Amino acid sequence: MKDENFLKANNARSLWHPMTAPSDSLTNAPTIITGASGTRIRDIDGHEVVDGVGGLWNVNLGYSCQPVKEAIAAQLEALPYYSIFRGTSNDKVIELAEELRAFFAPDGLTRAFFTSGGSDSVETALRLARQYHKIRGESGRVKFLSLKKGYHGTHIGGASVNGNANFRSAYEPLLPGCHHIPAPYDYRNPFNETDPARLAQLCLQALEDEIAFQGAGTIAAFIMEPILGAGGVITPHPSFMPGVEAICRKNGILLIADEVITAFGRTGAWTGSRLWGVKPDFTCTAKAITNGYFPFGAVMIAESVAEVFEGDDTGRAAIGHGYTYSGHPVGAAAALACLAETKRLNVVENAAARGAQLWVGINRLKDKYSAIGDVRGGHGLMLAIELVADRDAKSAPPKAQPGQVQAAAYAAGAMVRVSGPNIILSPPLVLTQADAETILSALDAGFAAL
Numbered sequence: 296m297k298d299e300n301f302l303k304a305n306n307a308r309s310l311w312h313p314m315t316a317p318s319d320s321l322t323n324a325p326t327i328i329t330g331a332s333g334t335r336i337r338d339i340d341g342h343e344v345v346d347g348v349g350g351l352w353n354v355n356l357g358y359s360c361q362p363v364k365e366a367i368a369a370q371l372e373a374l375p376y377y378s379i380f381r382g383t384s385n386d387k388v389i390e391l392a393e394e395l396r397a398f399f400a401p402d403g404l405t406r407a408f409f410t411s412g413g414s415d416s417v418e419t420a421l422r423l424a425r426q427y428h429k430i431r432g433e434s435g436r437v438k439f440l441s442l443k444k445g446y447h448g449t450h451i452g453g454a455s456v457n458g459n460a461n462f463r464s465a466y467e468p469l470l471p472g473c474h475h476i477p478a479p480y481d482y483r484n485p486f487n488e489t490d491p492a493r494l495a496q497l498c499l500q501a502l503e504d505e506i507a508f509q510g511a512g513t514i515a516a517f518i519m520e521p522i523l524g525a526g527g528v529i530t531p532h533p534s535f536m537p538g539v540e541a542i543c544r545k546n547g548i549l550l551i552a553d554e555v556i557t558a559f560g561r562t563g564a565w566t567g568s569r570l571w572g573v574k575p576d577f578t579c580t581a582k583a584i585t586n587g588y589f590p591f592g593a594v595m596i597a598e599s600v601a602e603v604f605e606g607d608d609t610g611r612a613a614i615g616h617g618y619t620y621s622g623h624p625v626g627a628a629a630a631l632a633c634l635a636e637t638k639r640l641n642v643v644e645n646a647a648a649r650g651a652q653l654w655v656g657i658n659r660l661k662d663k664y665s666a667i668g669d670v671r672g673g674h675g676l677m678l679a680i681e682l683v684a685d686r687d688a689k690s691a692p693p694k695a696q697p698g699q700v701q702a703a704a705y706a707a708g709a710m711v712r713v714s715g716p717n718i719i720l721s722p723p724l725v726l727t728q729a730d731a732e733t734i735l736s737a738l739d740a741g742f743a744a745l
């Protein structure tokens with residue numbers, strides 16, 4: 296390995312970091328992580344902290360998940376790659392599809408289409424949704440509806456259904472025919488409604504209104520995250536997603552659940568759709584499917600959708616979509632081991648318990664620090680703290696403040712993530728009680744430093 300000075304000096308010289316300006320990485324040197332074990336990461340200076348970010352919402356089983364590491368190593372020896380495009384397959388991907396079918400059976404999802412990550416999974420679901428309608432002779436159903444504040448990755452389709460200008464403006468014009476409705480975000484919304492149940496109804500009315508305006512027969516699908524992650528951990532009222540499902544069914548619109556973050560236990564339920572009692576037509580997964588150790592994803596497909604594709608004899612169901620790394624055998628082997636370990640450890644239980652611990656602790660911090668305007672979470676290990684300059688006015692905090700909290704929290708023992716005015720927590724689901732206390736005391740130090 297190059298020495299420490301070389302790495303620090305060249306960190307942003309020859310590489311552009313995602314999600315920031317190249318000049319920002321040059322002036323604010325990113326933390327260089329060089330090692331990790333369990334729930335902890337270690338930087339180039341030897342400073343070790345609890346990873347309150349869980350990689351990027353993906354290292355659910357922590358950094359020492361030996362069965363996944365061994366499965367990857369063994370698969371590299373046995374078959375490091377083979378395509379599953381028409382005419383060939385591989386043993387591991389067949390086995391994985393069967394396992395996923397069993398895992399997602401309670402969600403009514405019985406087929407898998409494999410991808411290389413979350414954005415690919417979103418793109419796949421959007422495309423297959425349009426194709427579904429074409430197979431059925433409704434070729435006018437091409438539009439997509441989604442939520443403001445939603446995040447669906449960075450491909451052009453995903454960016455078009457994204458609900459945050461930061462991921463859209465620089466890349467416009469995006470896909471035509473994508474329309475957004477207000478998110479059920481009770482801290483800020485255009486209805487000035489703070490009651491979550493009433494707000495859910497208002498957002499559902501906005502959805503019905505938009506469908507009537509666009510014409511139901513022009514809309515292919517509605518896509519949403521069961522709990523909005525990157526948008527600041529926005530948890531809809533329990534009536535919201537079932538309400539969306541009912542409206543979609545009534546209007547012949549497919550429902551895509553983007554569970555790139557929420558699948559495999561993060562919310563304290565095995566899937567976000569199951570948390571809300573919803574059966575989507577497609578579910579996008581990635582991230583924790585391999586514990587972040589291999590770039591991989593899967594779109595799970597409902598039986599009713601599968602029947603339309605599989606029953607077609609016109610040729611319209613030929614899938615003209617797929618990735619070189621769809622069904623990668625090393626990714627499939629990683630996912631098989633990861634799924635087995637996820638179930639063996641029953642991570643949903645710990646996610647719920649540690650999530651409750653963090654929820655209580657962060658709400659205590661809210662009583663202590665007026666810079667905390669809103670605390671969001673309450674379902675497993677995805678939480679957010681929204682900073683404000685003034686609680687009554689809910690005015691935006693000074694731009695540097697979330698970063699100051701993050702830096703002080705890091706020095707005090709925990710990595711947390713900044714997204715706009717929010718501090719976001721998405722630690723591994725194997726977090727211990729002591730780890731959660733460390734995150735809370737680090738955040739306390741972070742806010743005390745303001």
Ligand SMILES: Cc1ncc(COP(=O)(O)O)c(C=O)c1O
Nearest residue numbers: 412413414446447448553555556
């Ligand atoms: C809900 C959701 N969808 C899609 C994506 C995109 O996934 P990827 O970054 O793996 O392409 C993300 C990434 O954070 C996500 O949170």
